[in-house]
Amino acid sequence: MNSLKHFLLSLFFIFPILSIAQTGKIDSSNIVTLRIDPENARGAAVSQVFDEVKFIPLETTKESLFGSISTLKIINKHFLIFDYDTRSVLIFSSEGKFRAKLNATKIAQDKNDKSKTDFYGFMTENIDGVDLIKIFTEKYFYYFNLDGKQLKKTSTKNFRYLNEIKLADSVTKVRQHYVYRKEKDSVVHEIGIINKKDSIGYFSFLPKRYETDEFWGSGKSVYDYGVKNELIFINYYDYNLYKITPTKLSLAYRIIFPANNSLPKDFSTNPAYIKKRGEYFQNNPKVFYGLSDPYLFGDNLFLKMSNFGFEPSLKKAIIYNLKSGEITSISDIEPDERSSFLPVTDASGYFYDFKNKGFHLYDEGYLYTSYSSLAMFTFKEQLSDKYKDFSPEMANYFKTQDKKSNPIIIQLKPKTN
Numbered sequence: 001m002n003s004l005k006h007f008l009l010s011l012f013f014i015f016p017i018l019s020i021a022q023t024g025k026i027d028s029s030n031i032v033t034l035r036i037d038p039e040n041a042r043g044a045a046v047s048q049v050f051d052e053v054k055f056i057p058l059e060t061t062k063e064s065l066f067g068s069i070s071t072l073k074i075i076n077k078h079f080l081i082f083d084y085d086t087r088s089v090l091i092f093s094s095e096g097k098f099r100a101k102l103n104a105t106k107i108a109q110d111k112n113d114k115s116k117t118d119f120y121g122f123m124t125e126n127i128d129g130v131d132l133i134k135i136f137t138e139k140y141f142y143y144f145n146l147d148g149k150q151l152k153k154t155s156t157k158n159f160r161y162l163n164e165i166k167l168a169d170s171v172t173k174v175r176q177h178y179v180y181r182k183e184k185d186s187v188v189h190e191i192g193i194i195n196k197k198d199s200i201g202y203f204s205f206l207p208k209r210y211e212t213d214e215f216w217g218s219g220k221s222v223y224d225y226g227v228k229n230e231l232i233f234i235n236y237y238d239y240n241l242y243k244i245t246p247t248k249l250s251l252a253y254r255i256i257f258p259a260n261n262s263l264p265k266d267f268s269t270n271p272a273y274i275k276k277r278g279e280y281f282q283n284n285p286k287v288f289y290g291l292s293d294p295y296l297f298g299d300n301l302f303l304k305m306s307n308f309g310f311e312p313s314l315k316k317a318i319i320y321n322l323k324s325g326e327i328t329s330i331s332d333i334e335p336d337e338r339s340s341f342l343p344v345t346d347a348s349g350y351f352y353d354f355k356n357k358g359f360h361l362y363d364e365g366y367l368y369t370s371y372s373s374l375a376m377f378t379f380k381e382q383l384s385d386k387y388k389d390f391s392p393e394m395a396n397y398f399k400t401q402d403k404k405s406n407p408i409i410i411q412l413k414p415k416t417n
Contacts, residue, residue, distance in 0.1 A: 024193070024200035026242070027250035035256045036327065038305070038315040043332030046339040049319065052366075052413035053339045056096045057397040058406040064098040066090055069370050069407055072360035075124050075131040078146055079409065087119040089135060091146055095393075096409070100148025102135060107142060107150070168228045171195050172246040176222060190221070191233055191249060202249045203235055214277040218290025218306035224362060225295045232294045237268050237277075241294050253301070261288050261305075278308075285309025288316075293358045295367065298416025299323045302330070302367075304358045317345075317358060323417075331355055340394065341387045342379050344369070344410050351375040367412045373405040 046053060058064070058079075071082035077094040088103040104117040123134045125143070132151065133144045140153045165174045178192025178201050189201030209215070215236055222244070223232045231244040232252070239262075241253040256262075267273055273280060281289050285308050293304040304317045317330035331346040331354060345354040353371050361368040371379075380398055390398065397408070 023189070023204060024202050024249060026202065027248050029250075031251045031254055032322075033254045033256065034301075034320060034322075036303075036318070036320055037258050038261065038318055038327070038329075039258075041315045041318050041327040041329035041332070043334055044328050045334050045336045046344055047336050049328060049333055049415060050338065050344070050412045051415055052411070053344060054411040055340075055342070055391065055394050055397075056094075056409040056411060057393060057401065058090075058092050058096045058409065059098040060401060060405040061098055063101055064090060064092075065406060068372065069357070069360060069409075071121060072368060072370075072409070073122075073124055074361065074363045074368075075133075076146060080122065080124070080133060082119075082122055089119070089122050089133060089144075091133075091148065099146060100144075102133065102144055102148055106144075106148065107137075165222065165224075165231065167231070167246055169246055172229075174222065174231060174244055190235060191244065193244065193246070193249065195246060200248070213274050216277060216281065216289050219292030219304070219358070223294055226362065226365060227296070232296075234291050234294065237263055237289065239263075239288075239291065241291070255291070255303075257288060257305075260286050261307075263287060263289065281308040285311065286314060293317070295359070295362050295414075297414040300414060300416065302359075302414070304330075312352075316355070319414075340390050341383055342376070343371075344412060351378070365413060367414060369410050369412070370407045371410065372407050373401060374403045376408050377403045 056079075058081075066081070066083040066088060067085045068083065069081050070084040071080075073080045074094075078099065079092040079094065079096075081090045081092070082088070083090065086103065088101055090101050091099040093099060102122075103119065107117055117137055120136050120138070122136070125132055125134045127143075130145075133146070135142045135144065136156065139156060141156060142153045143151045145151060164176075166172070167174065173194040175192040175194060176190065178189045178194075178199075179186050186207065187201075187204045188207055190203035190205070192199055192201045217236065218234075221234050223234075225232055229246055233242040233244050233249065234240075235242070239255040239257065240251055241255070243250045243252040264270070264273075267277075277289075281287060288305040288307055290306045291303060292306065293302060295302040299322045301320045301322060302318075303320065307314065307316065315329045315331065319328040319330060321327075333343075333345050335341045335343050346352050351371070351374075353375060354369055357369070359367045359369050377398070397405075
């Protein structure tokens with residue numbers, strides 16, 4: 001794990017020098033304050049929350065068998081899955097048909113290279129209009145197509161940036177861990193908004209901060225939530241949701257939780273917490289140390305909170321209606337006919353796949369989560385003979401597969417009001 005951590009951090013801080021740059025001021029002119037008490041969250045039926053539910057079994061073969069979904073992406077109507085346990089990238093069609101598997105055996109080792117080749121994850125990159133899978137090891141980037149064919153490799157020495165997102169205007173780039181002066185004491189920014197005119201950085205810090213303090217992340221920091229030319233940004237130890245647009249970073253929502261769920265106001269500035277943050281979270285297991293999965297569908301804001309304790313009664317994934325103020329507990333969404341009476345989150349009380357991983361992905365109006373086949377077959381057994389009206393795909397899945405088969409992807413289309 002240490003080699004992985006050092007490798008990823010080294011990639012984060014390799015950036016081009018930009019001649020025009022400035023530190024930006026956050027626009028808070030349209031801030032909305034939300035007071036959210038998760039204990040007021042109530043359950044709901046699947047059909048009250050989602051307009052569409054689709055279960056997508058992933059084909060199980062000797063080659064395609066894997067454990068769990070660590071990362072999920074979609075390109076060209078294909079699911080790309082990273083399985084951390086086997087360090088493999090698996091490619092399935094949008095209907096779950098297995099297409100290819102990428103792992104270290106697919107890579108030809110250099111004759112003089114005796115080091116072990118391990119995958120650290122993958123990205124996607126569009127090159128000349130073609131979406132490719134970009135897999136990184138400690139020394140190289142390898143590019144594959146959707147058939148699993150390796151097209152080229154490049155050295156990580158020439159790599160310029162890791163996390164960069166292009167907005168819909170095709171001009172603006174959003175870069176995480178952005179450096180605009182590559183000097184001995186370079187200042188890094190959590191977020192950089194880069195375009196042809198200028199580049200603006202927000203939330204500056206020194207590169208050595210990871211050596212001098214603790215940073216407990218709760219997921220990604222940048223989210224696409226379906227609004228053109230906008231992204232949502234979340235910072236460490238912060239209950240604010242920031243909106244990224246081509247020209248600025250603005251404070252969109254300030255969330256206030258009850259005192260027993262909240263960090264001390266001086267948590268980020270008081271030296272007493274330095275190198276003791278994990279200890280504080282362990283001693284205060286109901287405190288939310290971070291936010292994740294902020295998705296907005298009409299008036300419904302989806303949000304997930306992270307804490308150190310495992311208390312099933314603590315509601316940590318919610319839907320907040322911006323008009324009514326009503327709060328729905330995602331983990332308490334009850335199965336109904338729309339989901340063939342199968343759970344789509346953790347309402348069954350026997351498995352905690354959703355609580356552990358949340359939503360894997362937002363893509364074109366849909367949210368994606370997953371369940372293991374062990375969980376899915378257990379759910380079916382609980383139904384007994386009460387309900388058998390499954391989709392043809394699920395009927396075939398229950399007929400031909402078992403509890404050891406591949407996970408199932410669940411595609412959900414949330415309501416907007």
